[in-house]
Amino acid sequence: MPVAAARPIVLCAAERERLKKMAYGHKTEHRLRMRAKVVLHAARGHSNARIARETGLHLDTVRCWRGRFAAHGFGGLSDRERSGRPPAFTALQVAEVKTLACRLPAETSTPLSRWSCPELAREAMARGITTSVSASTVRRWLKDDALKPWQHRSWIFITDPDFRTKAERVLDLYARTWEGVPLGEGEYVISADEKTSIQARCRCHPTLAPGRARVMRVNHTYGRGGALAYLAAYDVHRAAVFGRTEATTGIDPFMNLVAQVMSQEPYASAKQVFWIVDTGSSHRGKKAADRLTAAFPNAVMVHTPVHASWLNQVEIYFSVVQRKVISPNDFTDLTQVGDRLRAFEDRYNATAQPFQWKFTTSDLDDLLARLDRHTADPPEESSFRLAA
CATH class of the missing domain: 1.10.10 (Arc Repressor Mutant, subunit A)
Structure with a gap:
């Protein structure tokens, strides 16, 4: 039986360059690389038998891809769509x-x-x-469909009827505004809170420093050396931290922190010092605000909404303290805990920069609108729920 003549291949400069990149590119699939080499050999006028010898491919394979490129160009070098195995599930x-x-x-x-x-x-x-x-x-x-039913996330409804009003006041203070008027010279914003029950856990065996291919090792067994509370006030715009340790939290420890801050400059002679606090028992309600103003007439207490401590910037500082100072907890006694916290304050204040707070009142409105849609609209049936 006569053998069909090999299809002639004529390439322009651009096609030849593209085929060379396919044939010799490190990221090209092997099958595409071999097909490109077949076409390049064919463009030089080589016979199919010679191409088969030089590429190590079967003669029928060379004939196939040479003919496919001659008929369809680069599109002919791609695999045709296949039906594949029929699905096992409907x-x-x-x-x-x-x-x-x-x-x-x-x-x-x-x-x-x-x-x-x-x-x-x-x-x-x-x-x-x-x-x-x-x-x-x-x-x-x-x-x-990005379904992960084995995961869960905690959340909470807004229960404070004045949530937006209280949150807006806090966000305005972060933006250097109070009641629609920009803050001026002699007006400062302090974010304050308490970190409770910092324990002194004395490990029964010394902590091992990290080494080559080895992380730091902390013994699991420890003796309890008591616990203390860490109170901190953070100047939002000056990035200055003022802290103290107390045996417990309460009204008196909190007022001791206030006195520590308000007795020094520039706060002692400031026009107004706004104290942003959450609704903890140490500084809750109008009585706490009146008590603060009675002790320091230039101090104004501003409460975050209920269950919204995330609006208090000092919580960010507390997270830094937890990661860099407390964990892993290995202290011989409470004195060492207090000394470490005070030393870290000095280290932090030496290089601190204000937090890049990006949550604005516009973001607050978007958040409340999303929550309203979740609570007001009836829950939709799952997109995968099938009609009975």
Whole structure:
């Protein structure tokens, strides 16, 4: 039987350059690299038999890709679409498993707190959704819609009827505004709170310093050396921290912190010093505000809304203290805890910069609008819930 003549290949400069990048590029797939080499050899006028010898490919393979490129250009070098293996599960079965994942286990009388992929696979088979399915298959289905029923996140409703008003006052102070008027010279903003129950845990064996391929090691067993409270006041715009340790929290320890700050300059002679505090028992309500003003007439107490300590910038400083000073907790006694905290204050104040607070009143309005939609609108049925 006569053999069909090899298809002639003629390349322009741009096509030749593109094929060279495909044939010799380090990131090109091997199959595309070999196909590009076939075309380049063919463009030099080589026979199919010679190309097969030089590339190590079968003669029929060379003939195929030479002909495909001659007929379709670069598009002919790509694999054609294939039907692939028929799906083992129907779209209905996949949707039913996703629907099950979007329901709490308690709603299905399953004694679990939350679903996992193995438990979902087991429940799907128990319900007759499918006769057999693996946990990895269920995981792949859930991944398509970013469903992670094994995770959970805590949240809380807004219970303060004056949430927006109180939050707006705090955010305005961060933006150097009070009652619509910009803050001037001699007006300062202090964020204050208490970090309770900092324990002195004396490890029963010395802590080992990190070494090559070894992290720091802290013994699990410890002796209790008592606990203290750390009170701190943070100047929002000057990035200055004033702290003290007390045996416990309460009105008197908090007022001791206020006196420590207000007895020094520039706060003693300031026009106004705004004290942003949460609704803790040490500084809650109008009585606390009146007590502060009675002791220091130029001090104004501003409360954050209930359950909104995240609006208090001193909490950011406390998180820094927790990471850099307290954890891992290894102190011989409370004196060492206090000394470490005071030394860190000096170290922090030497290089501190104001926090880049980006949450504004506009962000507050967006947050409240989203919460209103969640609480006012009836919950929608899951997008995977199937009609009965």
